[in-house]
Amino acid sequence: MRQGVRLAVDVGSVRIGVARSDPAGILATPLETVRAGRGAVARILALAAEHEVLEIIVGLPTNLSGREGQAAASARAFARRLAVKLPLGTVRLYDERLTTVTAASGLRAGGTKAKNQRGVIDQAAAAVLLQAALDSERLTGNPPGAPVKGKD
Numbered sequence: 555m556r557q558g559v560r561l562a563v564d565v566g567s568v569r570i571g572v573a574r575s576d577p578a579g580i581l582a583t584p585l586e587t588v589r590a591g592r593g594a595v596a597r598i599l600a601l602a603a604e605h606e607v608l609e610i611i612v613g614l615p616t617n618l619s620g621r622e623g624q625a626a627a628s629a630r631a632f633a634r635r636l637a638v639k640l641p642l643g644t645v646r647l648y649d650e651r652l653t654t655v656t657a658a659s660g661l662r663a664g665g666t667k668a669k670n671q672r673g674v675i676d677q678a679a680a681a682v683l684l685q686a687a688l689d690s691e692r693l694t695g696n697p698p699g700a701p702v703k704g705k706d
Contacts, residue, residue: 555578555579555580555691555692555695556579556608556691556697557577557578557579557608558577558579558606558607558608558609559574559576559577559579559605559606559607559608560574560575560579560607560608560609560610560611560684560687560688561573561574561575561601561602561605561607561609561610561684562574562582562610562611562612562613562648562680562681562687563598563610563611563612563613563632563636564650564679564680564683565590565612565613565625565628565632566590566676567590567625567628568589568590569587569588569589569590569676570587570588570589570590570594570598570632570676571584571587571588571675571676571677571678571679571680571681572584572585572586572587572588572598572601572677572680573585573677573680573681573683573684574601574605574607574684575684575688579608579688579691579692580692581685581688582680582681582682582683582684582685582688583681584674584677584678584680584681585601585677585680586601586677587674587676587677594632595632595635595636595639598610598636599636599639599640602640607644608644609643609644609645609646609697610636610640610644610645610646611646611648611683611684611687611698611699612629612632612633612636612645612646612647612648612702613629613647613648613649613650613679613680613683614626614629614630614647614648614649614650614699615629616649616650630647630702633645633647633702634702634703634704636702637702637703637704638704639704640704642701642703643697643701645701645702646687646697646698646699646700646701646702647699647700647702648683648686648687648690648698648699649699650679650683686698
C-alpha cells in the first residue's frame with residue numbers, strides 16, 4: 555500500500571463533497587463540502603496542497619449497467635481541470651456507483667434525519683468513494699481507477 559493522504563471528490567452540479575484519508579491510506583473521513591462552479595477547482599487544489607496529498611480520486615458516476623451519462627462527462631471534465639494543475643498521475647477516476655445511496659443509509663443509521671443530510675451527504679458520499687478506492691488498492695496492490703491527463 556502506498557503511503558500518503560488521498561482526497562476524494564464527489565462532483566455534483568450544486569455541491570462537491572470532499573473526503574480525505576489518513577497518511578497510511580487506511581481510513582477515509584468526510585472533510586468539506588465545496589460549492590460547485592467558479593472557484594471549486596481552486597478550493598480542491600488548495601485542500602490538496604494543505605493536506606499534501608498523494609493523489610485526488612474523482613468519482614465517476616456511471617449507471618448500474620456501466621454506461622456513462624452527462625454526470626460522468628461533468629466528472630471527467632472536472633478531473634481534467636484538476637489534472638492540468640497537478641503532476642501526471644495525481645488525479646484518478648474511480649467508479650462511484652451507489653456512493654450517495656450508501657452514504658445516506660449510513661447517515662440514517664447514525665441518526666441523521668433526511669432533512670438534515672443536505673449539508674453533509676456529499677462529504678459522506680466522497681468518504682464512501684475514497685474508502686472503496688483505498689480498499690481496492692489494499693486488495694489488489696494497484697492504484698485505484700484510471701489516471702486522468704490534463705488534456706485529451
